[in-house]
Amino acid sequence: MDAFNDFVGSSTFWRILLFFHFVMAVGLLATITLHTVAAWAPLQQPAGNVPADFVPANFVARVRSVPPMSYVLIVVILYVPAFLLGSWVYVKYRTYVRIPMEQIGHWKTVGVFEFKEHIVSMGLALLPAYWYFWRQPLAPEYATIRKWVTLFLAVTIWYSFLVGHTANDFRGVGA
Amino acid sequence: MTQTLDARERLPDTTASHAVKSPTQSASTAETGTTDKFAVFAITFAIAFAILYTQLERLNWPFFTYHPAVGKVDFWMHPARSGEGPPMYWYGWLALSIPGAAILGWAATLLSLRALLRTTVFACSLFVLWSAIYACWAFMDERTKFDTDLLKSIAWMSGIPAVVAAGALSYFVPIRWAERSWTSWMLITPIVGLIILGYSLKTYFLR
Numbered sequence: 001m002d003a004f005n006d007f008v009g010s011s012t013f014w015r016i017l018l019f020f021h022f023v024m025a026v027g028l029l030a031t032i033t034l035h036t037v038a039a040w041a042p043l044q045q046p047a048g049n050v051p052a053d054f055v056p057a058n059f060v061a062r063v064r065s066v067p068p069m070s071y072v073l074i075v076v077i078l079y080v081p082a083f084l085l086g087s088w089v090y091v092k093y094r095t096y097v098r099i100p101m102e103q104i105g106h107w108k109t110v111g112v113f114e115f116k117e118h119i120v121s122m123g124l125a126l127l128p129a130y131w132y133f134w135r136q137p138l139a140p141e142y143a144t145i146r147k148w149v150t151l152f153l154a155v156t157i158w159y160s161f162l163v164g165h166t167a168n169d170f171r172g173v174g175a
Numbered sequence: 176m177t178q179t180l181d182a183r184e185r186l187p188d189t190t191a192s193h194a195v196k197s198p199t200q201s202a203s204t205a206e207t208g209t210t211d212k213f214a215v216f217a218i219t220f221a222i223a224f225a226i227l228y229t230q231l232e233r234l235n236w237p238f239f240t241y242h243p244a245v246g247k248v249d250f251w252m253h254p255a256r257s258g259e260g261p262p263m264y265w266y267g268w269l270a271l272s273i274p275g276a277a278i279l280g281w282a283a284t285l286l287s288l289r290a291l292l293r294t295t296v297f298a299c300s301l302f303v304l305w306s307a308i309y310a311c312w313a314f315m316d317e318r319t320k321f322d323t324d325l326l327k328s329i330a331w332m333s334g335i336p337a338v339v340a341a342g343a344l345s346y347f348v349p350i351r352w353a354e355r356s357w358t359s360w361m362l363i364t365p366i367v368g369l370i371i372l373g374y375s376l377k378t379y380f381l382r
Contacts, residue, residue: 087266091243094263111379117265118232118372122365125224125276128217129361145358152362 014092018168021089024082029161031078035071036154037063039147068150072134075153076127083124086164090117097171109166116163123156212284215291220280221361222295226302227272227279229368233375237267292353297345299360303367305337310374 004013043056043065056062093113101110126149133139133146231237240253244260255262283291312333345353 090265091241091263094261095243099261105382107379107382111376114376114379115369115373118228118369121228121269121272122225122369125221125228125273126361126365128213129221132214132217142358145361148362152365 014089014096017085018089018092021082021085022164022168024078024085025157025161025164028075028078028082028157031071031074032150032154032157034063034066035068035075036150038066038068038071039150042068069134069136069138072131076131079124079127079153079157083120086120086160093167097167101170106170109170112163113167116160119156120160123153123160126153215284216280218358218361219283219291219295220276222299222364223279224272224276225364225368226298227275228268229302229371231268231271232264232372235264236271237264238270239267240264241266288354289350292350292357293345293348295357295360296348296353297341299364300344301337301341302364304340305334306367306371308333308337 041064043061056065098110098113130146130149130153133142133149138146235252237252239251240249241247241263242249242253242256242259242261243263247259252264252267253262283294286294
């Protein structure tokens with residue numbers, strides 16, 4: 001890793017890491033959003049006989065008609081490496097980004113980023129249960145809690161994405 | 176696609192009696208399989224992590240302190256040293272709370288259903304009540320003209336009514352209610368934890 005760091009230069013190395021973290025976060029954000037929509041607003045079955053090749057007419061209806069459990073594994077697979085990469089990039093944030101933020105008095109940005117480390121940790125701890133609740137066949141006794149856990153994860157990921165993006169705009173890729 | 180979705184969603188309703196067993200059902204019939212033990216582990220892990228993480232952060236008890244500017248690691252909590260840049264405690268809190276929650280999650284799989292539910296009610300209500308009582312204590316402390324150092328030194332006493340109330344709750348609460356609310360604690364504890372942690376950051380927003 002040090003050899004790669006020396007080869008591309010320290011600044012580029014951290015920017016590459018941050019970029020991968022960003023790409024994973026975008027994928028995670030899209031997946032959890034679709035999952036939340038499919039879990040909270042599933043498309044109701046139309047009355048009568050429906051042809052087997054029936055496809056809902058508009059985009060929103062198609063999103064709602066996807067079985068919610070299709071997204072679960074992708075969310076878990078993306079959340080963990082995004083978390084680990086974020087934990088790694090966090091080292092650079094602490095020295096290279098946060099100190100200048102404090103020096104020019106961006107205290108609110110520092111505060112919301114501090115909260116991000118807590119909320120992503122809480123989300124990480126819910127992943128095993130989230131995965132279990134959405135396993136096939138779906139257990140009816142977990143019908144409510146699995147929707148709420150999905151929503152909690154969606155809030156976690158949206159918050160982290162927005163705050164991370166704000167910090168990146170202060171001093172990061174393209175800033 | 177709609178039919179497929181509905182068929183998948185309906186499956187558990189018609190086959191639930193033999194295809195899906197909740198962890199509590201299986202525990203009560205002493206037929207706990209690997210999957211159900213995993214559910215007990217996963218739910219307890221989520222609850223325990225939220226409580227442990229919040230407490231470790233508030234007490235500032237990291238397993239280690241990382242000094243990123245000099246790449247140095249110290250065991251337990253070390254304040255910033257001159258010339259070594261800012262310390263990072265977050266990794267240290269995670270390094271304690273993740274294995275701690277995993278051990279508690281594993282231990283939960285060894286408990287009987289009744290013990291598991293009562294222990295969960297006790298731990299979670301203690302966490303919520305102690306936090307609430309301590310918040311009231313701190314609120315009064317901010318507005319009082321008494322000796323604040325004395326109040327701080329006896330702040331641990333706010334735990335006594337919380338322990339008593341949590342003990343009474345876990346003893347008297349009907350086991351059916353404890354069973355129904357079991358998974359809800361999984362969301363209540365992180366939300367309470369985030370409220371506490373969020374409130375502790377208020378200084379950043381009041382400058």
